[in-house]
Amino acid sequence: MSTVNITINGKPLTVPAGITVLEAAKLAGVEIPTLCHHPALEHVGACRLCVVEVDNQPALQPSCSYPVFEDMHVQTESERVMDMRRFVLELLFSERNHYCMFCEMSGDCELQTQAYNHGLVNWPYPAPHPRYPVDASRQYFLMDHNRCILCRRCIRACGDIVANHTIGVHSRGSRTMITADMDAPFGDSTCVECGTCLQVCPTGALVDRKSAYMGRRKDVTFASSTCSFCSVGCRTLVATRNERPLRVEGDWDGHNTGVLCIVGRFHSLDEKRNRLATPMIRKSGTLSPATWDEALDYIAKAVKASPKEKAKAWVTGKALNETLDAAISAFKDKAGVEVRSLEPLPQGGPLPNGGKMADIDQADRIFIIDVDLLADHRVMGYRIRRCREREAAIILCCDSDNSMVQYATARYPLAKLDDALKECRPDEKVFVVYRADLPAAIREKLEALKDKATLMPLYNAANLARSMSLGLKHGAEVQECQVAYVLARDLALSQEQRTSIRKSAFVVLHGCYDDAADIADVVLPAPVWFEEEGALINAEGIESPVRAAAPMPEGIRAETSVLQDLAARL
Amino acid sequence: MEKPKLATDWLADCAGCHMSLLDIDERIVALLEKATLTSSPITDLKHPPETGVELGVLSGACGNTSNVAVARMMRKRCGKLLALGDCAVFGGILSLRNGFDMKEALSRAYIESESTVDGFIPDSEELAKPIRNRPLDQVVEVDAYLPGCPPSADAIFETLVALVEGREPPVEGELLKYD
Numbered sequence: 001m002s003t004v005n006i007t008i009n010g011k012p013l014t015v016p017a018g019i020t021v022l023e024a025a026k027l028a029g030v031e032i033p034t035l036c037h038h039p040a041l042e043h044v045g046a047c048r049l050c051v052v053e054v055d056n057q058p059a060l061q062p063s064c065s066y067p068v069f070e071d072m073h074v075q076t077e078s079e080r081v082m083d084m085r086r087f088v089l090e091l092l093f094s095e096r097n098h099y100c101m102f103c104e105m106s107g108d109c110e111l112q113t114q115a116y117n118h119g120l121v122n123w124p125y126p127a128p129h130p131r132y133p134v135d136a137s138r139q140y141f142l143m144d145h146n147r148c149i150l151c152r153r154c155i156r157a158c159g160d161i162v163a164n165h166t167i168g169v170h171s172r173g174s175r176t177m178i179t180a181d182m183d184a185p186f187g188d189s190t191c192v193e194c195g196t197c198l199q200v201c202p203t204g205a206l207v208d209r210k211s212a213y214m215g216r217r218k219d220v221t222f223a224s225s226t227c228s229f230c231s232v233g234c235r236t237l238v239a240t241r242n243e244r245p246l247r248v249e250g251d252w253d254g255h256n257t258g259v260l261c262i263v264g265r266f267h268s269l270d271e272k273r274n275r276l277a278t279p280m281i282r283k284s285g286t287l288s289p290a291t292w293d294e295a296l297d298y299i300a301k302a303v304k305a306s307p308k309e310k311a312k313a314w315v316t317g318k319a320l321n322e323t324l325d326a327a328i329s330a331f332k333d334k335a336g337v338e339v340r341s342l343e344p345l346p347q348g349g350p351l352p353n354g355g356k357m358a359d360i361d362q363a364d365r366i367f368i369i370d371v372d373l374l375a376d377h378r379v380m381g382y383r384i385r386r387c388r389e390r391e392a393a394i395i396l397c398c399d400s401d402n403s404m405v406q407y408a409t410a411r412y413p414l415a416k417l418d419d420a421l422k423e424c425r426p427d428e429k430v431f432v433v434y435r436a437d438l439p440a441a442i443r444e445k446l447e448a449l450k451d452k453a454t455l456m457p458l459y460n461a462a463n464l465a466r467s468m469s470l471g472l473k474h475g476a477e478v479q480e481c482q483v484a485y486v487l488a489r490d491l492a493l494s495q496e497q498r499t500s501i502r503k504s505a506f507v508v509l510h511g512c513y514d515d516a517a518d519i520a521d522v523v524l525p526a527p528v529w530f531e532e533e534g535a536l537i538n539a540e541g542i543e544s545p546v547r548a549a550a551p552m553p554e555g556i557r558a559e560t561s562v563l564q565d566l567a568a569r570l
Numbered sequence: 571m572e573k574p575k576l577a578t579d580w581l582a583d584c585a586g587c588h589m590s591l592l593d594i595d596e597r598i599v600a601l602l603e604k605a606t607l608t609s610s611p612i613t614d615l616k617h618p619p620e621t622g623v624e625l626g627v628l629s630g631a632c633g634n635t636s637n638v639a640v641a642r643m644m645r646k647r648c649g650k651l652l653a654l655g656d657c658a659v660f661g662g663i664l665s666l667r668n669g670f671d672m673k674e675a676l677s678r679a680y681i682e683s684e685s686t687v688d689g690f691i692p693d694s695e696e697l698a699k700p701i702r703n704r705p706l707d708q709v710v711e712v713d714a715y716l717p718g719c720p721p722s723a724d725a726i727f728e729t730l731v732a733l734v735e736g737r738e739p740p741v742e743g744e745l746l747k748y749d
Contacts, residue, residue: 100748101656101663101719112748121741122659126708133670260643 005166006072011358021052021063021074032076033085033114036151037064038200040258042160046152048088049114052076060084086118095174096126096132097146097241098203105204107148107216111149112203137187140266141208143178143197148205150176161259162409163383163389166191178205190315192374193262194382199249210238210269212550213248223549225262226536228318228529231436232379233457233538234260236550238530245269245530245549255357255540261378268529270491273513276525278555280517287523292557295522300569302483302506308336311483314501315472317461318489319559320534324466326560327487330567341472342488342497343460346437352446353541355456359431360384363454365424369434369442370414370439371458374403380433380458380539395420417445424452433458436468456539461491465537480504487559488516489526510559528561534560553556574734576625577618577652578610579644582636582664582703583630586720587655588612590684593723602729605734617643624649625733631664636698645710652733653706654726656719656748663719664703672700697726714739717748 002017003276008028015024020043025032027183036045044063048116051060053075060081063074075081083417092111095204100106108183109556132145134562155178158167166189170179181190198206214220227248235254239246241328252258279295280287290298303311317326331337360366361381374380396408397417405411412420424430430453434446437460459465484504486493488511493501501507502519516521530549536542552558557565588611594601601604608623609615618626627647632638645651656662667675681689696700706712716729716739725745 029743097654097665097669099663099665103749116746119742119746121717121746122653122707123705126704127661176686186608452712 004072005067006070006074006301009219015068017068019068021054021061021066021068021072023072023461024378025063025076026428030076032063033117035110035149035202036153038153038156040161040252040492040510041153041156043388044152044156046150047092049085051081051084051088053078053081053204064402080321082118086120089115089118089120090124092149093120093123094099094127096148097127103147103204104207104212105147107218109204110202117362135186137185138191138193140193140210140262140270141195141206143186144205144207146205147203148178149203150178153200153202154178155207157196157200158191160386160389161257162192162194162196163386164190164192164194164382167197183286185385187436192269192378193266194260194378195262195265196250196259199258208247211268214246215241221549222249222344223530223547224545225530225542225547225549226318226538227260227268228536228546229263229265229268230377230461231462231464231539232256232377232409233262233462233536233540233544235381235544236264238259238547240530240549243481243550255538256379257357257381258278259379259382261382263378271513273492274513275528275553276512276514276517276523277553278525280520280523282521287517287520295524296562296566296569297510299522300566303335303570306482309338310481311335311337311485312481313337313339313485314342315339315467315487316489316491317345317464317468318468318491319463319487320532320536321463321466321543322534323487323559323563324463324470324472326563326567328470330570331485334567335570337483337485339472341464341467341474342486342491343467344437344472345464345468345472346443346473347473348440348443351432351436351457352445352450352455353457355431355433355454356540357383358505360387362429363387363392363431364397364428365430367420367430367432367434367453368394368396368398368402368404368408369417369446370398370430370438371433371435372398372400372402373433376460377458384433385472395423414442414511416430417442421445421449430454432456436460436464446466458539463536465471465541469537482506484508486510487526490529492516512560524562525556526562527556531556532558573604573606574624575608575618575622576605576730576734577608577623577644577648578627578629579617579640580611581628581630581640581658581706582633583655583657585611587629587726589658590718590720590723591654591726594727595723595729597723601730604731618647620647622647622649624650625730626650627652627654627730628706629654629658631661631703631705632701633664633667633703634698634700638701638709639698641706641709644664645721650713650733651706651710651718652714652729653712654716655721656717658706659715659717659738661703661705668702676700684696691722716741717746719749721745721747 034050045062045065050063052063134144136142155167166167180186220239220241227234234256235251237249250258250260261556278289281290315327397412432455436457480503483506485508490512493516507524510524535543626644653659676691691726729739
């Protein structure tokens with residue numbers, strides 16, 4: 001690695017060649033203020049706050065994008081530089097309407113922080129105060145153009161990180177405006193509300209509706225957890241205050257690199273169904289509240305009264321590792337009752353896996369085999385379509401409609417998978433993402449790729465990888481039994497599933513919401529996703545922690561505790 | 571030598587800045603040992619003497635012609651003028667009104683608002699006329715600024731004492747905020 005010798009504020013340094021002055025300053029422990037810069041985004045030099053003096057050049061240079069060269073001398077805090085930084089801030093405040101006293105971001109706003117750091121006590125340039133629009137057309141977050149500083153972080157996030165390319169700018173100079181598509185309201189545009197722009201916005205221009213005015217970052221706690229709404233298993237940070245979860249942020253350190261989708265970020269906290277609060281037993285046709293002891297005794301009695309093969313437990317693939325283990329321990333080990341998966345599972349041996357999200361960034365050729373990524377595993381879709389910029393080959397193999405069609409460089413029907421695979425050139429880095437429950441014949445072809453490619457199976461539910469490794473089976477439908485114990489968590493059972501389950505003589509529903517309670521003889525309430533502790537297996541096949549962001553309400557018990565208690569009675 | 575004289579007044583204002591001033595509690599004794607308070611909106615004398623004062627403090631924005639007249643009067647009578655609070659420094663919350671047509675705003679306030687019956691827009695000659703809301707320094711020259719909504723009692727005390735003693739007010743760190 002070649003290096004160059006430079007000085008920063010008189011201090012000599014040897015740094016890698018080709019890095020920026022900002023990166024070199026960081027190595028030297030010198031702080032340079034920035035606004036448009038973000039560690040996850042390419043630099044643009046838009047805000048000019050990071051300017052420095054280089055070798056007494058007449059113009060100051062933006063340190064975020066200026067590369068180091070041999071024998072360069074940088075001043076980061078000379079009078080010229082400090083005057084210019086104050087001027088930049090004064091100009092930013094002279095445009096648009098930056099009123100901190102009613103802004104929900106005050107206290108966490110990067111513009112405000114820089115103004116405080118530079119001792120700004122007034123705005124020397126009178127602001128003309130035209131009123132800028134507020135775009136509240138999206139469901140979960142809004143954009144207030146009055147607070148926008150045109151740093152372009154949202155544009156870069158939308159384009160470079162999730163490759164949705166919705167956001168741009170129109171017009172020039174002081175008329176420049178952030179815009180969606182061809183100046184459409186965001187709610188009518190190609191925006192998918194993944195919220196990546198929201199997460200990177202430095203000011204109060206982008207505001208999350210649910211958590212607005214609910215507290216500053218120093219007032220909230222963050223639970224480091226894993227999303228359970230699809231099998232990608234993105235790492236999340238759940239912001240909570242006074243035991244109430246406020247919003248979900250993407251963890252930059254996770255394999256999802258800070259990205260989430262509308263489901264994990266917003267739908268997860270937008271639950272409209274009614275919560276089950278207490279165990280209930282159906283007596284004379286109506287469900288009435290019961291104690292845990294009464295309910296569990298009643299269930300145990302029914303299970304013991306039934307011939308073993310006529311009783312079954314169904315567990316959703318959304319359940320945590322610990323819950324699956326406890327279900328097997330209680331039903332299969334203790335009572336000899338079969339435990340099955342509510343969702344379809346591939347049968348047969350372990351699936352070819354081991355692929356990492358980071359492999360996608362390096363891949364020359366990517367196969368997407370029979371998964372509808374932008375519908376069911378969005379973050380994976382975003383990660384892969386980014387590769388179009390690098391001109392990677394994205395080969396889509398599927399028979400039905402697929403949301404990735406417009407991003408694929410070639411398309412093959414499943415029957416022609418061999419032809420698609422033949423296109424691989426030697427020395428190409430190949431990444432394969434595939435539907436886990438593909439027919440065995442196709443899976444065998446993927447097995448053959450194990451030396452040449454990294455492979456990642458995607459399942460229909462967050463933790464089906466675990467269900468599968470525990471050997472759970474799935475029938476064509478939930479079969480008619482004498483006793484059916486259904487652990488559904490927050491899954492919304494389909495009409496077919498409900499009809500099917502109801503055919504059983506005695507039904508126990510162990511879940512969070514009351515939408516399916518009408519089919520149950522006994523109802524057991526479960527904690528919601530942000531109240532549980534445990535782990536899930538993510539798309540990389542790695543155990544990913546789930547941490548509670550809020551305590552369970554009085555009367556709700558952890559699923560493992562309930563299952564252990566039931567086991568004791570079986 | 572006589573103590574310097576200090577006068578305060580308020581313009582288009584919620585009175586929060588003066589409440590925060592009162593929050594200096596017993597430190598008002600220390601302040602009054604250094605300066606004489608000639609007048610304020612919350613004491614019996616409302617206006618500084620025509621002979622003038624050394625330090626004038628104005629809170630609130632200029633939202634109507636009366637505010638402008640008071641601001642000009644204070645500028646004339648005060649050696650140094652301090653803009654106190656976000657409204658005086660930046661224009662403040664009132665500036666939200668600037669985004670709307672004045673007729674629309676008046677109509678909404680005096681006629682259309684849900685709790686109004688038989689409303690009308692007052693037009694007595696004695697009333698000031700509303701204008702586009704602006705911070706103090708777009709109307710008169712300002713010598714010192716203390717932002718905050720309101721500025722903390724500590725910030726107000728430190729600033730007043732510094733100005734009365736002829737120093738630069740230490741508006742930085744914990745004392746500098748815009749909300």
